[in-house]
Amino acid sequence: MVVRILIAGFASFVCGFSYLVGLTRLMTGLLIGFNAFCALALGGLFLMPVDAERLLLPVYQPVPAWPYFLLGLVLAAMVVVLYKLPGERSVAEPVSTVHYKYLLGGIGGYLLSLFLSSAYWFPSDEHRLVSDPSTLAWEVFGGTCLFLVGITLSCYLLYRASRGVSEQYPDLMRRFVLGLFAFLQMDKVPLLVAYLLVYSPDSKVIFPNIAALALTATIPVGLMLIKATWDSRLD
Numbered sequence: 001m002v003v004r005i006l007i008a009g010f011a012s013f014v015c016g017f018s019y020l021v022g023l024t025r026l027m028t029g030l031l032i033g034f035n036a037f038c039a040l041a042l043g044g045l046f047l048m049p050v051d052a053e054r055l056l057l058p059v060y061q062p063v064p065a066w067p068y069f070l071l072g073l074v075l076a077a078m079v080v081v082l083y084k085l086p087g088e089r090s091v092a093e094p095v096s097t098v099h100y101k102y103l104l105g106g107i108g109g110y111l112l113s114l115f116l117s118s119a120y121w122f123p124s125d126e127h128r129l130v131s132d133p134s135t136l137a138w139e140v141f142g143g144t145c146l147f148l149v150g151i152t153l154s155c156y157l158l159y160r161a162s163r164g165v166s167e168q169y170p171d172l173m174r175r176f177v178l179g180l181f182a183f184l185q186m187d188k189v190p191l192l193v194a195y196l197l198v199y200s201p202d203s204k205v206i207f208p209n210i211a212a213l214a215l216t217a218t219i220p221v222g223l224m225l226i227k228a229t230w231d232s233r234l235d
Helices: 002-020 024-045 066-084 097-121 125-130 133-162 172-183 186-198 208-215 218-230
Strands: none
Touching (some): 002 172, 024 066, 024 172, 024 186, 024 218, 066 208, 066 218, 097 133, 097 186, 133 186, 133 208, 133 218, 172 186, 172 218, 186 218
16 A cells, blocks of 8 residues: 555656646646546446456446547547647736636635535435435436536636746746646546446445546546647747
């Protein structure tokens, strides 16, 4: 467990530091590409036969694999667009306290979306006992929609925060926002949610179909990273 924590901490440091030193295009491509690979891997997982007794990545129920493959292809296409299109520079905004409010609002909204939605994803034992599966499914679906809306709005606030510039350090705010986003591994949150919705045998609440919907939160995350990368003055 200690080794895993150290590896995760080192990966967070490398991702954040890469943005801080100006490797924006490279790091953005790697982060989006990793999510694309994971989506394709999940799609391949659901092509396997149902086997709840499998020790490694068991499949509890038959699930269509095409949503995961489609999402993986969309994310892979976003990586291609990142490198092929130059993008358009946004209008520079002198950095002010408003940009720091955007930053706090974006991070706070990101975390709030996750924790508020978890109340629907992982109901209490008492609630599960008195609710039928269809009711639980609709609650999980509603929590996932709340998660998607919250992530999208938070990414917009984070992008607005990255637009602050100063004459002496024109790219500092953008590097700081992207570096903090990567250091906190916020781009991995949709993947974590999808994994928990697929593998929650202890709670007996397992919704692989809705997990694909939760994983689509990687699209607004990727769009925010791409737009901020295109705006970078050093790209």
